[in-house]
Amino acid sequence: MDTIAIAPMSRRNSITLMCCGGLLLALAILLNPFWPGPSVGLGVTSLALLFLGFIKRQDKVVSVHLTPEGLHYHHRKGEWFLPWGEIQRLDQPRLPDTHEPLDFVGLRLIPEHTHLEHIRPRLALALLMEQRPLHQLTASCDEGACMPSLSSKKHPHLTGVMAAYAAQMNQLRDGLGFDLYLPHSVLDRSSEQMVSLIKQYRQQALHQGD
Incomplete structure (x- = not known):
């Protein structure tokens, strides 16, 4: 019998979340000199996405x-x-x-x-x-x-x-x-x-x- 490996759903989209978080963080840094208010909101959102993606990445590749x-x-x-x-x-x-x-x-x-x-x-x-x-x-x-x-x-x-x-x-x-x-x-x-x-x-x- 072949071994069956099950990958957890909780790990899905982790890279996407971290990429989106990184892009938003870069955008927030670029906009900060011109629109400091909105850039702060973008920065907070980007950090939240990066953190969520990081947490998802901690799960095992195979559960x-x-x-x-x-x-x-x-x-x-x-x-x-x-x-x-x-x-x-x-x-x-x-x-x-x-x-x-x-x-x-x-x-x-x-x-x-x-x-x-x-x-x-x-x-x-x-x-x-x-x-x-x-x-x-x-x-x-x-x-x-x-x-x-x-x-x-x-x-x-x-x-x-x-x-x-x-x-x-x-x-x-x-x-x-x-x-x-x-x-x-x-x-x-x-x-x-x-x-x-x-x-x-x-x-x-x-x-x-x-």
């Missing part, structure tokens, strides 16, 4: 690799890998009350998964912060539950960031049904199409491994 061995997720703070056999279910997560699909690919892992043993604290902290909006969808903010617990009853040996990450994983599993989430911004197609692609690839990979 997801589908290989015969499993799924590789490449994040700017690190990466994780899941063998196909450790994925119990994958689909779009849905809101608990309305069942409206969320723009994510959800991955539910088998109970014996080893994901927490291989992820780095730096990446765990980044995912902990990025997935806070998902956690808030299933938590009661009035009861002060919008922040994940700093300890995990299922993983008492973990401490600090890793304990908080494990606790949030458990809470998201209970609330939305999945352990890991790929946001639409790291994909090159809709979440629904990505789910279909991964399912098909996984089935072929497992079939070849038999």
Whole structure:
């Protein structure tokens, strides 16, 4: 089977934004002696475009690799890998009350998964912060539950960031049904199409491994 590389949508147009920002900045400098007021506005706009383009360029060129061995997720703070056999279910997560699909690919892992043993604290902290909006969808903010617990009853040996990450994983599993989430911004197609692609690839990979 050939490896499939997924390039993130968030990286698109980064060069265009930086080129436009550079041109506007040059124009602002040229106009400043003659029209200082408008040139300031152009300068601010150009810096905003340059900054946005720079931020987009920080994302990985490839965010997801589908290989015969499993799924590789490449994040700017690190990466994780899941063998196909450790994925119990994958689909779009849905809101608990309305069942409206969320723009994510959800991955539910088998109970014996080893994901927490291989992820780095730096990446765990980044995912902990990025997935806070998902956690808030299933938590009661009035009861002060919008922040994940700093300890995990299922993983008492973990401490600090890793304990908080494990606790949030458990809470998201209970609330939305999945352990890991790929946001639409790291994909090159809709979440629904990505789910279909991964399912098909996984089935072929497992079939070849038999």
